[in-house]
Structures are given as C-alpha cells and as structure tokens.
Amino acid sequence: MTQVVFVLNGPNLNLLGMREPEIYGDDTLDDIAGMLEDRALDLGLEIDMRQSNHEGHLVDWLHEAQGSGARAVLLNAGAYTHTSVALYDAIKAIRTPVIEVHLSNPHKREEFRHKSFVGMAALGTVAGFGASSYLLALEAVARL
C-alpha cells in the first residue's frame, strides 16, 4: 500500500502567490501541491495536502496523521511556528515523524521569527528554499 505523507499548512498560506511574493515567491499552494504530487509518484509516496488558518485544525491533523498511519508530516505552521505550545505538544505527542518546512528562512528575518516551537519538537527543518523547501523535505522523508 502507498504510504501517505501529510502536508499541513497554517495561516495565510492559502494566499501564497499573491502574498508578499518577494519573500514567498509566485507559486500558489496548489502549484506546490502539484509539484509534491509529481515527486511523490516517483518516490512511491502519496500526498495529503491541507491548509487551515486555525491552530486547532493543525493539532487535530497531527493526531490524525498518527491515527491513520501516515509515513510522515511536512508542517509549515506559518506564524503559529513562533507562538504555538499546542503544536509543540502535539508533535511531541505523536510518533509520526514531523519535518518543519518554511519557504523563507526565518532566521534571516525579524527576531520574533527566530524562535520555533515547531522546530523544537520536529525531527528536522528545511527552510529558505522557496517552494523547493517542500520538495527537499519530501526527499528527506523518502530517506527516513
């Protein structure tokens, strides 16, 4: 059976493509989903791509990833990355590997982005490569 990789996206990422393109690029979330699906096919994986502006949805989906036996989670929690103890706890609470993903490199940006609750609990982080951050994170999953 094909293993599923959850790709969870947090607040404001539904606006990708028109949101600060000089920082986040021109690709929409649908474009990124398409790229991931193509690459996943080569790797023998399946993508389940989701986005929500609500913190609790991301927590529920992390639990669901474990419950459904997903291979891994790629998590771009957007601004919740820097604020959410609930996401930290959820990642710690599940055995499913979680990889933190960012389009931009938060460490090169405002100081409030330097702290990552997600990164403190995740297996690893891919950041700063635009849409390719997601693809690199998927490659990492295939090598786990």
Ligand code: DQA
């Ligand atoms: C982001 C970085 C976060 O600091 C920011 O709040 C986002 C996007 C990224 O992908 O670069 O919403 O997660």
